[in-house]
Amino acid sequence: MSQTGSRQAAECRLRARLEQGLPLTSRPWQALAEQCGLSESEVLACVERWRAEGLIKRLGLVVRHRALGIDANAMVVWDVPDDAVKELGRRLAAEPAVTLCYRRPRRPGWPYNLFCMIHGTRREQVEAQLAEIVARQGLEAIPHSVLFSHRAYKQCGGRFTQEESSHECRVHHPA
Amino acid sequence: MSAESTTRPEPAALDAADRRIINRLQEGLPLVASPYASVAAEIGLSEGELLYRLERLLESGVLSRFGPMYHAERLGGGLTLAALAVPESEYPRVTELVNAFPEVAHNYRREHRLNMWFVLATETPARIDETIAEIEAATGLPVYNMPKQEEFHVRLHLPV
Numbered sequence: 001m002s003q004t005g006s007r008q009a010a011e012c013r014l015r016a017r018l019e020q021g022l023p024l025t026s027r028p029w030q031a032l033a034e035q036c037g038l039s040e041s042e043v044l045a046c047v048e049r050w051r052a053e054g055l056i057k058r059l060g061l062v063v064r065h066r067a068l069g070i071d072a073n074a075m076v077v078w079d080v081p082d083d084a085v086k087e088l089g090r091r092l093a094a095e096p097a098v099t100l101c102y103r104r105p106r107r108p109g110w111p112y113n114l115f116c117m118i119h120g121t122r123r124e125q126v127e128a129q130l131a132e133i134v135a136r137q138g139l140e141a142i143p144h145s146v147l148f149s150h151r152a153y154k155q156c157g158g159r160f161t162q163e164e165s166s167h168e169c170r171v172h173h174p175a
Numbered sequence: 176m177s178a179e180s181t182t183r184p185e186p187a188a189l190d191a192a193d194r195r196i197i198n199r200l201q202e203g204l205p206l207v208a209s210p211y212a213s214v215a216a217e218i219g220l221s222e223g224e225l226l227y228r229l230e231r232l233l234e235s236g237v238l239s240r241f242g243p244m245y246h247a248e249r250l251g252g253g254l255t256l257a258a259l260a261v262p263e264s265e266y267p268r269v270t271e272l273v274n275a276f277p278e279v280a281h282n283y284r285r286e287h288r289l290n291m292w293f294v295l296a297t298e299t300p301a302r303i304d305e306t307i308a309e310i311e312a313a314t315g316l317p318v319y320n321m322p323k324q325e326e327f328h329v330r331l332h333l334p335v
Contacts, residue, residue: 022242024226024233026209040208047243048206059204062240063197067187075285075292086325093327103325104256110289110319115256147285147292 010037011046018047022059065119072123072148076130077112079143085114091137092116097129112145123148187237192220196228197238253303254296255322258289259314266290272313278306289319 013036023031029047030040038046050056065071080088085103092114093101100117120126127146134140189197195218204210215225232238261269266284273279273293282293297303307318 018243020242021240022204022210024211024230024241026211026222026226028210029208044206044208050243051206057244059206059210059243060202061197061200061238061242062244063201064236064239067236068189073283089325089327093329098329101327101329102323103327104321104323107319107321110321115321145287147287147289149283149285149292 006037014038014043014046015050072120072126074118074120074123074126074130075147075149076116076118077145077147078114078116078139079106079111080114082113088137088139088142089114092133095133095137097126097133111143187235189237192218192224193228193232193237196220196225197232200241251300252296252298253300254294255303255320256292256294257307257310257321258293258319259291259310259316260288261291261314261316269314269316273310276306276310278302 014032017032017035022028025031027040029043032038033040033043036043047056047059051058065073078088089101089103092098093116097118097120098116099119100115102115103113104115106113118126118129120129126148130146196214199214199218205213207213209222211225211229212222215222218225220228229238229241233241259269259273269291270282273291274282276295278295278297280294280296282291284290285292295303295306297306303320303322307320311318
């Protein structure tokens with residue numbers, strides 16, 4: 001295998017290992033480096049490059065809302081004029097109660113093009129937060145619908161990087 | 176006491192230090208050789224205490240994942256949000272059919288005519304359309320495919 005080829009293989013191993021989570025040890029990058037046949041500084045440089053390229057959005061964590069009793073999750077969808085959706089999307093994303101905000105296509109029988117998520121411990125709390133947002137942002141005239149979730153029937157994620165034994169799936173999910 | 180609150184599992188208890196950890200780490204981890212030591216110093220814990228608490232939060236299921244958040248599309252994968260209008264009497268059967276697809280990442284029941292919402296995550300973008308066609312064939316229901324067109328960034332994902 002060429003030098004470039006073996007470097008690529010090592011980076012692919014790193015990506016797959018990293019998908020399983022950052023090791024909980026004092027020098028996590030050193031631990032990954034040893035598993036992948038790279039040096040610690042090569043691993044850090046590689047992850048920095050992935051971040052600059054946008055492959056990795058950030059290094060952080062995913063909180064399982066339901067384990068904390070935060071299980072009133074509402075998807076609020078808005079029918080916004082196309083030329084106003086960008087501006088309203090930015091304003092909604094800046095609202096502290098909004099945890100995700102996306103523009104998505106309208107479909108026949110589905111007029112909504114802006115989606116945001118609001119999480120809370122109780123349904124009434126989520127409804128009150130939404131009412132505040134509508135009042136504060138002056139959205140009374142924008143048609144919208146609130147879709148509360150009853151329960152999650154499946155919660156895992158997709159896997160994008162293949163490795164020999166990938167058993168769990170994880171991805172930062174959009175909804 | 177309502178039926179709902181009797182069947183709901185007890186929420187995990189977090190103390191003030193756990194909350195500081197979760198809120199701080201939702202903003203991201205610095206890309207340095209000893210990231211835990213650096214975060215621990217910021218929030219007034221020792222590195223060992225931080226690592227111990229993170230391990231416990233992962234074990235108790237409060238944190239489902241710790242590490243990089245990948246950008247699926249730029250990794251060459253496909254990702255979309257999809258919905259179905261499922262007749263009430265068929266909900267259990269359709270749930271089973273849909274969840275049998277490994278591409279279905281999560282699946283929520285919601286109060287609307289479109290009452291089943293799921294995320295599809297695939298290794299290639301082309302697999303999204305194929306998977307949707309397969310789900311339509313399996314369930315006999317049309318899939319509403321609503322891929323993200325633009326993301327509006329929120330700062331903190333969820334303060335606890």
